[in-house]
Amino acid sequence: MSVRSYRGRLGGAASLIAILWMSPAFAHAVCGDRIFPATLGIDDPGVGDELALPTITAQPLNSSNQQEFDASFSYTKTIFPGFGLSIGDGPSWVTSNSQAEGGYGWGNISTEAKYNFLCLAEHEFMASAGVSVDWANTNINGMGNSYNTYTPVLDIGKGFGDLPTSLNVFRPLAITAEISEDIPGQYVTGGAQNPVMLNWGFTLQYSLPYYNANVAAISNDFVKHLIPLTEFTFGTPISNVPQGGYGITGTVQPGVVYMSDTWQFALEAIVPINAASGHNIGIVGELHFFFDDIFPKTLGKPIFGGAS
Amino acid sequence: MSKFVKLIFAAALVAASTAAFAHAQLQDSVPPVGGTVASASQVRLHFSEGVEPSFSSISLKDSGGADVAHGKAAVDPSDNAVLIVKTNAPLAPGAYTVSWKAVSVDTHHTQGTFQFTVKP
DSSP states (O other): OOOOGGGTOOOOOOOOOOOOOOOOOOOTTEETTEEOOOOSSSOOSOOOSEEEEEEEEEOOBOTTOOOEEEEEEEEEEEEETTEEEEEEEOEEEEOOOSSSOOEEEEOOOEEEEEEEEEEEGGGTEEEEEEEEEEOTTOSBTTOSOSSOEEEEEEEEEEEOTTSOGGGGGGTTEEEEEEEEEEEESOSEETTEEOOEEEEEEEEEEEOHHHHHHHTOOOOOTTGGGEEEEEEEEEEEEEESOOTTOOOOEEEEEEEEEEEOSSEEEEEEEEEESSGGGOBSOEEEEEEEEEHHHHSTTTTTSOSSSOOO | OHHHHHHHHHHHHHHHHSOOOOOOOEEEEESOTTOEESOOSEEEEEESSOBOGGGOEEEEEETTSOBOOBOOOEEETTEEEEEEEEBSSOOOSEEEEEEEEEEBTTOOEEEEEEEEEEOO
8 A cells, every 4th residue: 555666666646447346445454354564565455544654765786886765655545445545755865986976856756546446355365456657757856757657556465364274374374466567658758768667576474463363372462463574576678678678677575564553664675686676685664554543533534435 | 854854753753642543453362362271161352452342243163163152242341352252151172263253442343263172
């Protein structure tokens, strides 16, 4: 549910996606016995009132050996149950060196419209779809594109609580996945081609809150709030690729989420999968507030159709 | 930068200082989740938030999948985050499955399933 500026692709006020199953309200990312945490590399499959503030990222060194630091926020407001609008942005700092100039600025504002259209409670299976837009020329100091980028996105999540109790130890496992396509609003800018990007990723999670509530009691109060996880994110240009264009890029992000009742904190390492994705290891941390739990009767409920 | 940092602290303060009601998550139970006990005549679930007994429930099945007779779920008079169901008779030795559904005082729904064993 968060807009992720550090991958430089988010956004999306946008046209409302028209896949509409009838659905009950899913506040937070809860489906059956499963609560999916908010993740950093890809989005989670739920839609709820929430605020990610801040998301602090020290990116891996780029191909010019520059270090980039990002601080961003993302706010999601539900309009009606299962449907929300998000906005996100934030400043970036890039160090200068002998190869390239550094600087400070803000990326383009990004917005997203997203609908949580499916929850099969018994199978802890959840799916959402949305469209995000990265808005041209809403940046500061040129840290964004001069054209809109439109990104349709699909997010799914599957918990394994429906496994037989003989496989109890595997029931806290969950997988979430995302696929999206960045479509530039302008195919050539200043003589340079802007490629269409296919992005995909997934997370592997082991929920100790789930373990504590459904498998076996955990006595340590800190440990029973942890969700160790690893995220995998990839992107590759699929059309309008410039001459000598790059291939697949991506990251592997091992980390952990501490999930409280009304907030969570996530911390992950960012490991580039190849030289085109960066050098060395970066780090990202995020503090995330669940407004549906903090302000259930005001800011945290849908504008239309929410329970009073 | 300074404005951004101030915004972060302001948001954190607002969130931290607000009375929170949340999804009722199971913290612990008696008998314990996945545990073994010598005897039991009730199931006592402790949630992270207060629950509404009228909309919350606990069901209990034995190892053969048969319902175990029990009374209506009720909250502890001294703590509305504790939901209790008393069985009509002490439980016989064997494995049992508890399925619960909770509606917190702010109407959020949660649910879960776990097992425990009464030893011979």
